[in-house]
Amino acid sequence: MRASTSQLAAGALTLALLVSLPLWIGNTYYINIASQILIWAILALGLNLLVGYAGLTSLGHAGLFAIGGYVAAMLLAAGYGHLLAVLVALLVTLLASVLFALLALRATGIGFLMITLAMGQILWGIAYRWASLTNGDNGIPVASRPAPFGLSLAPAPAFYYATLVVFLLALASMAVFVRSPFGASLAGTRDQARRMTALGYNVWLIRFLTILFSGFWSGVAGLLFIYYNQFISPQVVALTTSAEALLMVISGGSGTLLGPIVGAGIVVIMKNVVSAYIERWNLVLGVIFILIISFMPEGLVPGSVRIWRLARQALRGKRVADAQGAEQPEASR
Amino acid sequence: MNLWLTLAVNSIALGGLLFLLSSGFSLIFGLMRIPNLMHGSFFMLGAYLGVTLLARGYNFWVAALASTAALALIGGLIERLLLRRLGGDPLPQVLLTLGGAFIVADLCLMLWTGDPWQPGTPDHLRGVVEVAGLYFPLFRLVIVAVGLIVAIGLWLLVDWTRLGAKIRAGVDDAPIARVVGIKVSQLFTLVFALGAALAGFGGVMGAPYLSVYPGLDFEMLPLALIVVILGGTGSLLGALVGSFLIGFLYNFGQAMFPDLAYVILFLPMLVILVLRPQGLFGKVVS
Numbered sequence: 054m055r056a057s058t059s060q061l062a063a064g065a066l067t068l069a070l071l072v073s074l075p076l077w078i079g080n081t082y083y084i085n086i087a088s089q090i091l092i093w094a095i096l097a098l099g100l101n102l103l104v105g106y107a108g109l110t111s112l113g114h115a116g117l118f119a120i121g122g123y124v125a126a127m128l129l130a131a132g133y134g135h136l137l138a139v140l141v142a143l144l145v146t147l148l149a150s151v152l153f154a155l156l157a158l159r160a161t162g163i164g165f166l167m168i169t170l171a172m173g174q175i176l177w178g179i180a181y182r183w184a185s186l187t188n189g190d191n192g193i194p195v196a197s198r199p200a201p202f203g204l205s206l207a208p209a210p211a212f213y214y215a216t217l218v219v220f221l222l223a224l225a226s227m228a229v230f231v232r233s234p235f236g237a238s239l240a241g242t243r244d245q246a247r248r249m250t251a252l253g254y255n256v257w258l259i260r261f262l263t264i265l266f267s268g269f270w271s272g273v274a275g276l277l278f279i280y281y282n283q284f285i286s287p288q289v290v291a292l293t294t295s296a297e298a299l300l301m302v303i304s305g306g307s308g309t310l311l312g313p314i315v316g317a318g319i320v321v322i323m324k325n326v327v328s329a330y331i332e333r334w335n336l337v338l339g340v341i342f343i344l345i346i347s348f349m350p351e352g353l354v355p356g357s358v359r360i361w362r363l364a365r366q367a368l369r370g371k372r373v374a375d376a377q378g379a380e381q382p383e384a385s386r
Numbered sequence: 387m388n389l390w391l392t393l394a395v396n397s398i399a400l401g402g403l404l405f406l407l408s409s410g411f412s413l414i415f416g417l418m419r420i421p422n423l424m425h426g427s428f429f430m431l432g433a434y435l436g437v438t439l440l441a442r443g444y445n446f447w448v449a450a451l452a453s454t455a456a457l458a459l460i461g462g463l464i465e466r467l468l469l470r471r472l473g474g475d476p477l478p479q480v481l482l483t484l485g486g487a488f489i490v491a492d493l494c495l496m497l498w499t500g501d502p503w504q505p506g507t508p509d510h511l512r513g514v515v516e517v518a519g520l521y522f523p524l525f526r527l528v529i530v531a532v533g534l535i536v537a538i539g540l541w542l543l544v545d546w547t548r549l550g551a552k553i554r555a556g557v558d559d560a561p562i563a564r565v566v567g568i569k570v571s572q573l574f575t576l577v578f579a580l581g582a583a584l585a586g587f588g589g590v591m592g593a594p595y596l597s598v599y600p601g602l603d604f605e606m607l608p609l610a611l612i613v614v615i616l617g618g619t620g621s622l623l624g625a626l627v628g629s630f631l632i633g634f635l636y637n638f639g640q641a642m643f644p645d646l647a648y649v650i651l652f653l654p655m656l657v658i659l660v661l662r663p664q665g666l667f668g669k670v671v672s
Contacts, residue, residue: 110477112484156656159663163421163476167611168659170423171652174608178648185645292604296484303481336492342485343468346478 071217075210084209085281090321091213091220092277097301097313098227099270104299105308106231107263108243109157110166113173114271115294117153120176121146121272122279122289126193127186135199143272150268154261161246173295181287192286195279206280216277223270228310230266239263293335297324300338304345306352315354393637399526399595401633402533406588407606408613408625409540410581416620417557418577420469421476423483425585426607427490432457432586433598434494437503440593446508450590454583461582465575487603495600504597529591536584537626544622553577612655618668627666 075084096118103109121142128138157168180187187193198206206212230236241249242256250256279285288294297320305316327337349356407429414422432453439449464486472478507525514521544550555563556570563570589598596602613632617624632651639650658665 110480112480156659159659163415163419163480164663166421166476166480167415167615171608171611171615171655174604175649175652178652182648183645293488296488299481299484333492333496335488339485339488339492342481342488346482346485347468347471350478 075213081209084213086321086325088209088213088216088281090318091216092274092281093298093301093321094314094317095220095223095274095277096271096298097305097317098223098310099267099274100298101302101307101310101313102227102230102263102267102270104302105312106236106239106243107260109161109260109264110299111157111169111267112166112292112295112299113153113157113169113171113176114267114298115290115292116173116176117146117150117268117271118275118278118294118298119180119285119290120149120275122275122285123180123187123193125276126195126279126285129195130193139199139276142276143269146268146272146275147265150265150272153268154264157264158257158260170292170295173290173292177287177290177292180290187287190287192284192288195283195285198280198283212281216281219273219277223273224310224314227270231310235259235262293338296342297338300342300345304341304353306354306356309352309354312352312354316352319353389641393641394634395522395526397634397637398630399529399633400636401630402530403588403592403595404609404613404629404632405533405626406536406584406591408610408617408629409536409622410584410588411610412614412617412620412622412625413540413577413584414581416614416618416625417553418574419474419476419557420578421480421483422578422581423480423607424464424486424490425581425610426603426605427487428457428461428582428585429589429592429606430494430598430603431460431490432589433593433596433602434498434503434589435586436590437505437593437598438498440505440508446511450587453590454587457586457589458579458583462575462579464582465578469578470571470575487607491600491603494603498598500600502597502599503593505594507594525594529595532591533629536587537622540622549573609651612651615655615665616658618665620669621665621667624665624667 074087078084078087096114100111100114103111124145125138125142128141129135153169153172156172157165160168181189183189198212200206201215204211206215231239238249238254239259241254242259246256249259275289278289301316301320302313303316304319305314306312323337323341324334328334331337345352351359407425410428411422411425414420414425435453435456436449439452440446444452468482468486469479472482511525511528513524515524515527516522542550544553552563552568553573555566556568556573560570609632613625613628616631617626617628631654635651635654636647639647643650
């Protein structure tokens with residue numbers, strides 16, 4: 054699929070806005086919200102690979118999101134350097150993804166979802182209950198943000214730019230991924246697993262590798278998240294986190310690259326706005342879930358596109374009908 | 387009394403409780419294939435309702451029956467008004483029940499605050515029973531007895547009654563069951579309501595034992611999941627065996643490796659998934 058000129062222009066404009074964001078948005082608070090949105094967007098994009106492109110819904114991604122963060126936080130607390138902590142964290146995330154994939158791929162559909170849910174809860178159980186390892190409910194503070202190439206990420210704008218760079222890398226790698234022949238075969242395993250097997254594709258392996266890829270980016274998002282908050286606690290591993298990520302994917306529109314990003318934006322902004330007024334974020338989250346499922350099950354981005362098309366067709370249809378009405382007498386003659 | 391024996395009695399009691407929870411889950415998830423993530427919420431809601439009635443001075447069994455009935459009604463309404471419209475597609479069902487679970491959790495937090503509630507064991511169920519020179523707390527034995535009665539009742543219902551045969555027919559082949567005149571849609575509402583009611587009943591029975599607190603819902607949900615994955619989806623016998631297995635594992639794990647107790651719970655599930663994905667008593671679905 055080639056991008057049209059208008060799409061390219063829109064992309065360039067968005068990029069320009071994102072790059073110049075700290076200049077025009079004014080306030081550190083808003084820069085931080087933008088960083089949050091980008092971090093969650095990376096997680097949502099990673100989850101979207103499974104939900105949207107592989108047709109495998111995971112409710113355990115908070116585990117993959119948090120495990121790297123925990124490893125990094127523990128290594129940093131033990132006095133190791135940032136580079137080592139990040140590398141080990143990513144390695145552990147990949148290993149966890151391998152285990153995750155081996156077990157969850159024993160089933161597909163609801164079974165897959167239930168197994169990922171159970172594994173997410175195991176990791177939550179470790180984070181919460183294994184207090185001698187993870188410091189339990191008190192969590193682990195992260196003393197400082199890293200300074201790659203001598204640039205300190207401590208100020209909000211600097212951290213925002215670092216997050217933006219990682220986000221763009223994630224987006225680019227996923228765009229390449231889903232448009233590659235591998236991405237096409239992945240979509241094939243989602244739509245017609247049996248036929249793909251008959252055609253000689255290794256459906257299991259395709260799914261396995263996708264889970265690794267998705268897990269990797271979830272881990273990257275988790276690392277950014279702990280550096281953003283400079284703190285990690287079992288709250289991050291809770292089912293709520295997995296559910297929020299899933300809400301981002303579904304609300305924006307799963308199986309599109311833009312959808313999860315829009316979804317992340319909507320959920321993060323709503324969470325911040327709602328939390329400012331009422332305590333009941335979970336209630337609002339639940340209501341949104343049910344409303345979206347009932348009225349726009351395909352997500353906001355595809356849903357809006359559908360309604361826009363319908364509206365346009367309705368307008369055009371009217372014109373065409375008028376034109377036909379005008380031609381009719383001629384034809385009947 | 388001997389520590390190990392105490393642990394064993396507690397394990398059996400927890401097993402009975404888990405069976406009440408997971409038999410309902412087995413009906414809804416195993417039989418009807420609805421991934422009901424609200425099941426823990428039903429358990430917690432039942433427990434809160436029961437505790438409230440107990441605090442008002444009602445008899446324990448009255449409180450238990452009232453909250454069971456309330457949960458049956460709530461479950462039936464959710465199935466009829468919300469789940470029904472989704473047409474059997476699992477992903478929307480998951481999201482809807484997940485949303486519902488969040489709503490229930492927050493409403494409970496609002497109504498019953500964040501403090502744990504622990505009703506005392508009802509008077510006539512207090513005390514101990516002496517068997518062969520050993521003393522057992524009566525209430526724990528009652529939980530087990532109730533669990534076993536429910537197990538036998540469900541088995542009779544599903545395997546030996548006309549209603550059970552209709553349910554099985556509806557699950558196996560809904561269109562054909564409709565053709566021969568079975569009202570599948572009403573039956574499914576009934577089964578869902580029954581599942582929710584069992585969870586609510588389990589909640590009340592568990593309240594004096596586990597106490598009720600925010601977060602109990604998402605703590606019980608994975609337990610129901612493990613039990614059903616262990617025992618095999620749709621198998622009541624599997625749910626029964628799985629419940630007692632997990633009951634033992636939880637209590638002994640807690641005693642021996644307190645830090646890891648929660649993690650140990652999931653180990654048999656992982657082993658089963660690797661060696662026998664359909665579960666101990668599950669049938670292979672073609």
